[in-house]
Amino acid sequence: MKLLKTLAASLLATAALTSASLACEVTLKSSDTHPDGYPTVEAVKQMGKLLEERTDGRICVEVFHSAQLGEEKDTIEQTKFGVIDLNRVSMGPFNNLVEETKVVSLPYIFKGVDHMHTVMDGPIGDEILAAFEPHGYVGLAFYDGGSRSFYNKVKPIKSIEDLEGMKVRVMQSDIFVDMMSALGANATPMPYGEVYSSIQTGVIDGAENNWPSYESSGHFEVAGYYTLDEHLIVPEVLVMSKKSWDNLSPEDQAAVRQAAKDSVPFMREQWQAREKASEEKVRAAGVEVVTEIDKEPFMAAMDSVYEKHVTSENLKDLVARIRATD
Numbered sequence: 321m322k323l324l325k326t327l328a329a330s331l332l333a334t335a336a337l338t339s340a341s342l343a344c345e346v347t348l349k350s351s352d353t354h355p356d357g358y359p360t361v362e363a364v365k366q367m368g369k370l371l372e373e374r375t376d377g378r379i380c381v382e383v384f385h386s387a388q389l390g391e392e393k394d395t396i397e398q399t400k401f402g403v404i405d406l407n408r409v410s411m412g413p414f415n416n417l418v419e420e421t422k423v424v425s426l427p428y429i430f431k432g433v434d435h436m437h438t439v440m441d442g443p444i445g446d447e448i449l450a451a452f453e454p455h456g457y458v459g460l461a462f463y464d465g466g467s468r469s470f471y472n473k474v475k476p477i478k479s480i481e482d483l484e485g486m487k488v489r490v491m492q493s494d495i496f497v498d499m500m501s502a503l504g505a506n507a508t509p510m511p512y513g514e515v516y517s518s519i520q521t522g523v524i525d526g527a528e529n530n531w532p533s534y535e536s537s538g539h540f541e542v543a544g545y546y547t548l549d550e551h552l553i554v555p556e557v558l559v560m561s562k563k564s565w566d567n568l569s570p571e572d573q574a575a576v577r578q579a580a581k582d583s584v585p586f587m588r589e590q591w592q593a594r595e596k597a598s599e600e601k602v603r604a605a606g607v608e609v610v611t612e613i614d615k616e617p618f619m620a621a622m623d624s625v626y627e628k629h630v631t632s633e634n635l636k637d638l639v640a641r642i643r644a645t646d
């Protein structure tokens with residue numbers, strides 16, 4: 321009887337799903353590495369809701385969360401080929417593809433999250449969104465990624481000296497590898513999904529991320545020392561495959577762009593709430609948090625990273641303009 325009920329329920333669910341997707345002429349497949357309920361996942365769902373309403377149900381978005389479609393570097397490639405239509409990723413893994421994304425991935429480039437918002441909401445942000453296009457992507461909107469700090473399972477990091485020789489996972493971008501070397505640590509670039517087990521087995525000592533990722537990934541369970549050095553404020557980006565984009569009429573393209581933009585305030589609200597909730601959760605779990613940290617030596621150590629990566633006139637100009645933005 322129980323089995324029959326389960327069967328009937330799942331048949332009903334399938335029927336509902338089929339009729340819903342029948343109404344959609346186009347279903348845009350969207351990727352996210354984070355679990356359901358995470359602010360980025362909810363923001364893209366919100367975008368889909370707006371888009372569906374505004375196109376009388378013709379265009380829908382289906383979000384594949386929890387890295388169901390793969391790790392960010394791979395999904396970025398698949399998005400280029402149109403296998404994935406929409407992708408919400410950090411700008412870090414885009415660094416080696418779209419030069420302009422390097423600027424916002426530089427350590428301590430932003431004075432804080434408010435400064436990041438001002439820059440990304442203004443002409444510099446528009447310029448960076450436009451820079452995706454020649455590479456096969458359409459930049460739609462920026463989302464929050466908070467600030468990233470170090471965590472590890474060995475000891476509390478209270479100064480740069482404590483990082484000496486530590487094996488720290490970074491996102492797959494040369495900037496972050498050089499950032500770690502400048503701090504005296506050994507950088508290990510690897511996909512996000514491998515970090516938990518790599519800390520557990522000792523392949524790495526720790527990693528770096530914002531409160532919500534540190535919490536939702538469960539990394540706090542295996543790396544219980546978190547230091548608020550806030551070395552990176554890397555915005556996240558929602559891109560669309562240029563191939564999928566070109567299949568839409570100009571009106572529908574405008575609707576996609578607008579729905580993405582309109583999901584940003586929703587995302588920011590979600591983000592702020594989740595940052596607090598995640599911090600509370602990991603503190604309650606007994607994580608040792610170092611809040612009093614002199615950031616000056618960390619900032620000073622970054623000169624070599626800027627020298628190595630900010631080489632073209634384009635990047636030099638962007639860095640100067642970001643610094644000149646209040």
Ligand code: GTR
Pocket residue numbers: 353392408409410412465491511512528529530533556
């Ligand atoms: C998170 C970010 C993800 C991913 C992850 C990572 O903060 O939201 O897109 O880049 O960090 O460290 O790989």
